[in-house]
Amino acid sequence: MGRLGELERTVMEVLWDRGVPVLVRDVVDALAARDLAYTTVMTVLDRLEKKKVVRRQRDGRAWRYEAVSNREGYIAQLMLDALDLTGDRSAALTRFAMSVSEPEVEVLSEALKQRDDTGPA
Known part of the structure; x- marks a missing residue:
């Protein structure tokens, strides 16, 4: 998926x-407030569509754009993409788990319990 530039974000x-x-x-x-030209925003949306981050649909002579996934889904995919960059996913996951705060540990533990109850996503 790849990271987004500042204007894309x-x-x-x-x-x-x-x-x-x-x-x-x-x-x-x-x-x-950013005073962006219409064509600039149109170009950014076109680039995002080519990156498969947004999808578009015809609305008369115009296009309507929407995000392919929600914000959380996008961030989760970035995290998975980052794991793909390492030769040792287990080591990377372990390092990540050791670096999160106690409240984040609780969130992860609860998510894993839910996953165990419902099966993998």
Whole structure:
């Protein structure tokens, strides 16, 4: 999947916050404080679509864009992609587990219990 650039992340934040397919104009309006050109936002959305981070659908002569996954799903995929970069996933996971805070340990433990109850995702 790959990491996103700063402007791509900003555009994705709009899509994640909206939660429904939006027009390019909606994104431009949401980012009015950044004073971005319509064509700039359109280009960013086109790049995100090519990266398969967003999908688009026709709406008359325009396109509506929406995130392929939610914010949490995207971050989880980044974490899995990072694990793929190592030759030793177990070592990387162990190092990660040893570095998280106690509240995060509790969240992970609860998630693993839920997984055990329902089976792998």
